[in-house]
Amino acid sequence: MATPMTASQFLTALKAEGVTVVEVGDWEHHNREGHGPWGPVNGVMIHHTVTRGTENTVRIVRDGYASLPGPLCHGMIAKDGRVHLVGYGRANHAGLGDPDVLAAVIAETKPPADNEATVDGNRHFYGFECENMGDGKDPWPPEQIDAIVRVITAICRHHGWTARSALRHLDWQPGKVDPRGPGMQWDDILATVSARLGTKPPARPAPTPAKPVVDLSQLVAAAKSNPAAKGTPVTYSGVKVVEAALVNAGYLSKTYSDGHYGKATVEAYAKWQRHLGYTGPDADGIPGKTSLIRLGDKYGFTVVA
Known part of the structure; x- marks a missing residue:
């Protein structure tokens, strides 16, 4: 002043x-x-x-x-x-x-x-x-x-x-x-x-981290493999990204956010699909392009087909 x-x-x-x-x-x-x-x-x-x-x-x-x-x-x-x-x-x-x-x-x-x-x-x-x-x-x-x-x-x-x-x-x-x-x-x-x-410059803002990328085809393959149990090798790392989004959305318990696209994740993704208005076989818990892009837009990841 x-x-x-x-x-x-x-x-x-x-x-x-x-x-x-x-x-x-x-x-x-x-x-x-x-x-x-x-x-x-x-x-x-x-x-x-x-x-x-x-x-x-x-x-x-x-x-x-x-x-x-x-x-x-x-x-x-x-x-x-x-x-x-x-x-x-x-x-x-x-x-x-x-x-x-x-x-x-x-x-x-x-x-x-x-x-x-x-x-x-x-x-x-x-x-x-x-x-x-x-x-x-x-x-x-x-x-x-x-x-x-x-x-x-x-x-x-x-x-x-x-x-x-x-x-x-x-x-x-x-x-x-x-x-x-x-x-x-x-x-x-x-x-x-x-x-x-002759003074110290202002701190620069931290760079915005790049968004994770989820490949739709690999995610669908992982969703259809239905791993038997926790500890089974994770077939695709993008599963963890999607599960984290489903946890944030309130559809998946954090307990099941383990990188395995099993029954709990299928059910959680089906809830997300129903939230978007899908019904019947269109809300089967297997990701589609539109629903996955909508999830990524809201929770910070990019989708490639």
Whole structure:
């Protein structure tokens, strides 16, 4: 939590970090004064514009729209890495967001998933719009990424913040996806900001483990073999994956989750088939493609035929 920089301090901080600045008109006094407070500030937010062309984008973020007056940010980061300063003070960039996310930014921890929109972000964040179509295909040039790193670093350095004081619009407001697209690697940006600040980079999220794969033909063969007893060699490892799913679904006792597609597993799978609406011979406990895919979608495995 901090008092906002003056416009002069803001400009000095950006230039000291090596940012190429373009001052647009009377940017220091262009703001939404009288429409809510500005500060205390807690972080810096990055957006994309869904526009093409630097001149056009500067005009839009400075002037805004009929339904959303400008400025729509403090600075617009162009494809070539130049940062066009279009306003200073309260700006219409963040909107209402999640109070738990704000608490995480203040604590400088990884923000949780946003699911509320009740807190005035225009009060609490410096905002930078970035020239990008926002379609997930428009690339982010290295010069633009470098400028994003530098503006975040400049603000964090002035206030004594870590990289966790930076966030994306998608972190703040439910339904937002910005910024995104080829070259926009947020974890890399935060790590580079930390390196410039001389601080430890934020921990990267653990990689999502690959889903197990179940082969339908091998599973059916195992289901039809009806092993005599526990301890008989397991003919196919995918049986354990399916049995674990049936345990999670509440159809199979964990006692019988042993990799043997015996009577108990057949009965449990038949319950799953009946749950899906199958009857008679279609609910015989022998997996079919559709029922197995439905089970995999719900309990985390992939099916191959």
